[in-house]
Amino acid sequence: xxxxKEDMVKLFTTMLTIRRFEEKVSELFLGGxxxxxxxxxxxxxxxxxxxxFPLKKEDYIANTHRGHGQCIAKGADIKILMAEIFxxxxxxxxxxxxxxxxxxLDLGILGAxxxxxxxxxxxxxxxxxxxxxxxxxxxxxxxGDGATGEGAFYESLNLASILKLPIIFVCENxxxxxxxxxxxxxxxxxxxxxxxxxxxxxxxxxxxxDVITVHNAMVKAIERARRGEGPTLLECNTTRYRGHYEGxxxxxxxxxxxxxxxxxxxxxxxxxFLLEKNIVTSKNIEDIEGEIKPKIDEAVKFAEESPLPxxxxxxxxxxx
Amino acid sequence: MPETRYVRAIxxxxxxxxxxxxxxxxxxxxxxxxxxxxxxxxxxYEQFGKERVVDTPIAESSIVGLxxxxxxxxxxxxVEIMFNDFVxxxxxxxxxxxxxxxxxxxxxxxxxxxxxxPAGAGMNAGPQHxxxxxxxxxxxxxxxxxxxxxVYDAKGLLKSAIRDDNxxxxxxxxxxxxxxxxxxEGDYTIPIGVGEIKREGRDVTIVATSQxxxxxxxxxxxxxxxxxxxxxxxxxxxxxLDKNLIIDSVKKTGRLVIAYEAVKFCxxxxxxxxxxxxxxxxFLKAPIKRVAxxxxxxxxxxxxxxxxxxxxxxxxQAVKEVVAN
Numbered sequence: 039x040x041x042x043k044e045d046m047v048k049l050f051t052t053m054l055t056i057r058r059f060e061e062k063v064s065e066l067f068l069g070g071x072x073x074x075x076x077x078x079x080x081x082x083x084x085x086x087x088x089x090x091f092p093l094k095k096e097d098y099i100a101n102t103h104r105g106h107g108q109c110i111a112k113g114a115d116i117k118i119l120m121a122e123i124f125x126x127x128x129x130x131x132x133x134x135x136x137x138x139x140x141x142x143l144d145l146g147i148l149g150a151x152x153x154x155x156x157x158x159x160x161x162x163x164x165x166x167x168x169x170x171x172x173x174x175x176x177x178x179x180x181x182g183d184g185a186t187g188e189g190a191f192y193e194s195l196n197l198a199s200i201l202k203l204p205i206i207f208v209c210e211n212x213x214x215x216x217x218x219x220x221x222x223x224x225x226x227x228x229x230x231x232x233x234x235x236x237x238x239x240x241x242x243x244x245x246x247x248d249v250i251t252v253h254n255a256m257v258k259a260i261e262r263a264r265r266g267e268g269p270t271l272l273e274c275n276t277t278r279y280r281g282h283y284e285g286x287x288x289x290x291x292x293x294x295x296x297x298x299x300x301x302x303x304x305x306x307x308x309x310x311f312l313l314e315k316n317i318v319t320s321k322n323i324e325d326i327e328g329e330i331k332p333k334i335d336e337a338v339k340f341a342e343e344s345p346l347p348x349x350x351x352x353x354x355x356x357x358x
Numbered sequence: 359m360p361e362t363r364y365v366r367a368i369x370x371x372x373x374x375x376x377x378x379x380x381x382x383x384x385x386x387x388x389x390x391x392x393x394x395x396x397x398x399x400x401x402x403y404e405q406f407g408k409e410r411v412v413d414t415p416i417a418e419s420s421i422v423g424l425x426x427x428x429x430x431x432x433x434x435x436x437v438e439i440m441f442n443d444f445v446x447x448x449x450x451x452x453x454x455x456x457x458x459x460x461x462x463x464x465x466x467x468x469x470x471x472x473x474x475x476p477a478g479a480g481m482n483a484g485p486q487h488x489x490x491x492x493x494x495x496x497x498x499x500x501x502x503x504x505x506x507x508x509v510y511d512a513k514g515l516l517k518s519a520i521r522d523d524n525x526x527x528x529x530x531x532x533x534x535x536x537x538x539x540x541x542x543e544g545d546y547t548i549p550i551g552v553g554e555i556k557r558e559g560r561d562v563t564i565v566a567t568s569q570x571x572x573x574x575x576x577x578x579x580x581x582x583x584x585x586x587x588x589x590x591x592x593x594x595x596x597x598x599l600d601k602n603l604i605i606d607s608v609k610k611t612g613r614l615v616i617a618y619e620a621v622k623f624c625x626x627x628x629x630x631x632x633x634x635x636x637x638x639x640x641f642l643k644a645p646i647k648r649v650a651x652x653x654x655x656x657x658x659x660x661x662x663x664x665x666x667x668x669x670x671x672x673x674x675q676a677v678k679e680v681v682a683n
Contacts, residue, residue: 098431100427129464130463130464131462131463131464132464132465133464134461134462134463134464134465135462135463135464139462139463141462141463141464141467143430143463143466143467148427148430148431149459149463151455152454153450153454153455156450156451156454156455158423159419159420159422159423159424159426159427159451159455160423160426160427160430160451160455161427162420162423162424162427163423163424163425163426163427163428163429163430163431163435164427164428164430164431165427166424166427166428167427167428167430167431167432167433168431170383170409170410170428170433171431171432171433189419190419190420190423190450190451193415193417193419193420193423194419194420194423196415196417196420197414197415197417197420197424200414200415201412354465355460355461355464355465356460356461356499356500357460357500357502357524358460358468358469358470358522358523358524
C-alpha cells in the first residue's frame with residue numbers, strides 16, 4: 039500500500055494532533071486541572087500514527103499507560119478522551135479508568151493498561167479470537183522496551199508463535215524503562231533479537247521516528263498476519279521527551295540524551311520531508327496547525343464543562 | 359438418575375456446553391491430547407478438534423490472558439489452571455485485568471470466561487499442589503467464585519458459569535474428583551449465587567465448603583445419634599454469597615460452626631462469621647466456631663498432612679462446644 043499525498047497529510051495531522059493534545063494535557067495537569075498520574079508519549083507520535091494508519095476500524099489495538107497517542111491514531115474522539123482524562127462522566131470509561139485505562143471496544147481499542155506488559159497476553163487472546171472466528175482481523179499490541187523484561191511478554195510471544203496468530207507486537211523502544219536506561223535492563227542491543235527465541239515470529243528493528251518507515255513496515259507485518267504466516271515483533275526506535283510521568287524531573291537522565299532525542303524529532307522530520315518533496319507548502323502546515331488548535335480547545339472545553347460522575351456510580355458496573 | 363463421578367460431570371458439562379455454543383472453547387496445559395492432568399477434558403480434543411481444544415505452553419499468565427482477550431472479542435473461553443497453586447503465576451491477569459476490565463472501561467465490556475482449577479489437600483501432593491486459595495479471589499470485586507461439593511452441583515454450576523457474562527473462578531476439589539453421585543439426564547443448570555441446605559437441623563448451623571461439606575454431613579450423622587440435629591449449608595457460590603440462607607438458618611438454630619479446608623486465619627469462614635455477627639448477633643446463643651487448617655504450609659508426609667486436614671471429628675467437637683453453651 040503506497041501512501042498518497044493525501045495519506046501523508048492525514049498522517050502528519052494525526053501526529054500533530056497527538057503532540058498538541060499531549061502538550062495541552064501536560065499544561066492542564068501541571069495547572070492542577072487533571073488528577074492522578076499522567077504519562078506522555080511526546081516524541082513517539084510516529085509510532086502510534088504510522089502503525090494505526092494501515093489498520094482497519096475492526097482491527098484491534100492493545101496499548102499502555104503511555105497510550106493517548108495510539109487511541110487518537112485508532113480513531114478516538116479527543117473530546118471524549120480528554121473528558122476521561124479529566125475523570126468526567128462523559129469520558130470513554132465514564133471516569134472510572136482515566137489516562138491509564140482508556141478503552142473503546144467500538145473502536146477496537148482493547149485498553150490502555152496500568153500494568154507494564156499487562157495488555158500483551160490480552161492482545162494475544164484477541165488475536166486467537168480473530169483466528170477462531172476467521173474474521174480476518176489483526177491485533178497491534180503496543181508496549182515499551184521495559185515491558186520486554188516481564189514474564190508476560192515471553193509467555194505471550196511464545197503462545198502467539200505456537201498458534202501463529204495474526205498479531206503485530208509493536209515495541210515502542212524509547213530506551214527508557216521508567217527511570218532506567220535500556221542498558222540496565224537488557225544485555226542485547228535490539229528488542230527485535232528476542233523474536234529469535236520463538237520460531238514463528240519475525241523480528242525487525244526500524245527507525246520509529248520516521249513515520250513512513252513505520253507505516254511501510256506495519257503494512258508488511260499486517261499482510262503477513264492476514265496471510266496466516268504469524269506474528270511480527272516490530273521494534274520502533276523512538277524518543278521520549280517527558281519524564282516517566284508528568285512532574286518527573288528526569289534527574290537520572292543525562293542532558294545530552296534529551297537534547298539528542300529532540301534533534302531527531304519525528305514531526306519536524308516529517309514536516310521537512312513533506313516540504314522538500316513539495317507535498318505541502320508552509321501555508322498548508324500553518325493551516326493544519328490552525329485546524330488542530332480549535333479542536334484541542336473544544337476538547338478541553340467539553341471536558342471542563344462535562345459533569346463529574348455521581349458518587350453512587352461507584353457501585354455500578356462491577357458485574358454484568 | 360444415572361450415577362457418575364465428579365470429574366465426569368465436569369467433563370460432561372464442558373462437552374455439552376461446547377456442543378451447545380460454538381463460541382465456547384477450552385485451553386490450558388495438557389488439556390487437549392492428554393485430556394487434562396485429572397482427565398477433566400478427556401475426549402474433547404477428539405470431538406471438537408485443535409481449534410476448540412487448545413494445548414498451551416506451561417505459562418499461566420498467557421493462558422488467562424488468552425481467555426480475557428478472547429472473551430472481550432466475542433468468545434466464551436474455559437481455561438484450566440492445572441493446580442490451584444499454579445494460579446499464583448497468573449494473578450496479574452486475573453486480579454488487575456479480568457476482574458477490573460468491565461468496571462474500569464465504564465461498564466460496557468462483557469467478560470464471559472471461566473478459569474477452572476483443582477484445589478485441596480489429601481493426596482500427599484505437598485505444599486505447592488494442595489492449597490485452597492478461594493479467599494484470595496473472593497476478596498476481589500468483579501470475580502465470581504464457585505466451589506461445588508457434589509457431582510450434581512459441579513455439572514449444573516459449571517454450565518451456569520460458562521453461560522454467565524462475568525469472569526468466574528471455578529474451584530474443583532481433587533479428592534472429590536472420584537466422588538460418585540446422581541445427575542439427571544439432559545440439560546440442567548444451577549443458579550450462581552444460590553446456596554443449598556444439604557441437611558436440615560434445628561440445633562446448630564454448619565456452613566461448609568467443598569470437601570468439608572461431606573465431612574460436615576458425616577459429623578451431622580454422628581451427632582444425630584446423640585440427639586444433636588445439625589443443619590448443613592453449602593454456599594456453593596462463595597461470591598456472590600447467598601448470605602440470607604445462612605442468616606435465616608442461624609436465626610433458627612442460634613449456633614454456627616464454619617468448616618473450610620483452607621488455613622483458618624483470614625480464610626473464607628472469617629467473612630461468614632463476620633456477616634453473621636453483624637446481621638444476626640442477637641440470635642446467637644454461643645460464640646461462632648471455625649473448623650479449618652492450621653497456619654502452616656501443607657506438609658507432604660502422610661501423618662503430617664492428616665494432622666493438617668480439618669476432619670469430621672473436629673466438626674463434632676466444635677458443635678459440642680457451641681451446643682454446650
